[in-house]
Amino acid sequence: MTMSVRTKAFAGVAGAALALLGTAAPAQAAPTKNDTSVSVGRLVLDPSDRGYHGTLPVTVRYRGTQVGYLQVTVLEPTPGSFDGVLPQQPCFFGSTSPNRTLVCEIPGGGLQPGENRTFDLAFTVLTTARSYPMVATGGRVAVNAGDGNPANDTAKFDALFRSTSGSLRNPRPYVRNLVTDATVTAGSATLVRQPDGSYLGSVPVTIRYRNDAPQSDVELETNLPAGVELRGIEPQDVCVGGWCAVPGGGFMPGEERTVTLKLYAEPGTVAGPLGTGTTTLHVRYDNQDLPDVDPSDNSAPFTVTAVDAG
Structure with missing residues (x-):
């Protein structure tokens, strides 16, 4: 097995975070309510001379009773597309091959009880710009309050690729290669x-x-x-x-x-x-x-x- 020469923050994803994306977790007492909720805007990837780029706005609402230091868990809509949190924060990578899961700190430090906070998730897809729009489905965002509560909220999203003429209508499915050439x-x-x-x-x-x-x-x-x-x-x-x-x-x-x-x-x-x-x-x-x-x-x-x- 080879070893990467770059220092990468690839690490196992915590079980509680993976549980938010469908991995089985140990049985727990049923929570009385969510500690958090999350909502997302629309992810539109715009074409450029080096692939497609775009950001997904995310809003987290925190309903805990003490200051909460939260993490966001992301499932990519297409393999290798996640480009980080804005403002920049540490992220840890785990595999649900071919699309990755990523766990990132929420920008801005601890959230106060009742606080709403908005930030962006950045995405880049290094593929040739097309004259027609495309779509990659299956993206998902979850928020983790670090308390093992499986009822914390999730939100789904798709990646819409804008055509070179600016259109988003009637997108075709985008499927990324997984074998190099x-x-x-x-x-x-x-x-x-x-x-x-x-x-x-x-x-x-x-x-x-x-x-x-x-x-x-x-x-x-x-x-x-x-x-x-x-x-x-x-x-x-x-x-x-x-x-x-x-x-x-x-x-x-x-x-x-x-x-x-x-x-x-x-x-x-x-x-x-x-x-x-x-x-x-x-x-x-x-x-x-x-x-x-x-x-x-x-x-x-x-x-x-x-x-x-x-």
Whole structure:
């Protein structure tokens, strides 16, 4: 199993929060009333040159007798679409594959008894803008007062994708790909001797993404000949061991992106061919590698050669 190189707040969702979305919970005494209620507006996703973007207004009404520190639980209407709470708050992710559940702190701190509070949930779908409207159904919001009360309120919502001409009428169903169609290619690497006797060089790597499968992380796993080390990626992003996050965030369908892997060889390395390396593309969603249409083009070999400065 691979491990993400990015620090992500993926964690198990608390049982009480999952219970609000249909997971069985331990038997409890029947509550006399709801501690909270929740209502939502409409989620309209507007097209842009990088997918669709929109926000869902949420209003929470708190009826507790003491200050309440509440959480909101979200079930996405389409996989990988949740983009956070506004104003920004910590969120924890759990899987109800393919659509995720997310538990987030409600902005603004503790709620006073009887208080109403409104905030937004942001959504982004990295797919090509269409000339016709679309809809993704099944979104749900629940609010948790932290008291184990299963009667706390829930609200359903759909995601409406506005057409490029502005229409929302007669939307077609939107179904997101869950199998990637990505490729990676690599050039050769030439390492040049430095004044201290070490060798530095780089290898260009090009990633092409052909569909709209969601991506939590896109990473390159690189294996190198003996004596050659991976020293980073450009543009700069996180690298751990032989793994580097691909800079630039999620890919749009049809997007091509070239990055550079930085390589190093110790002083004393003999100039000449050093061997062949391989870089492998991993597209991860919900902390798991997604399958690819053709896994054979997800790895690319490249030669590594050391030369003395001319």
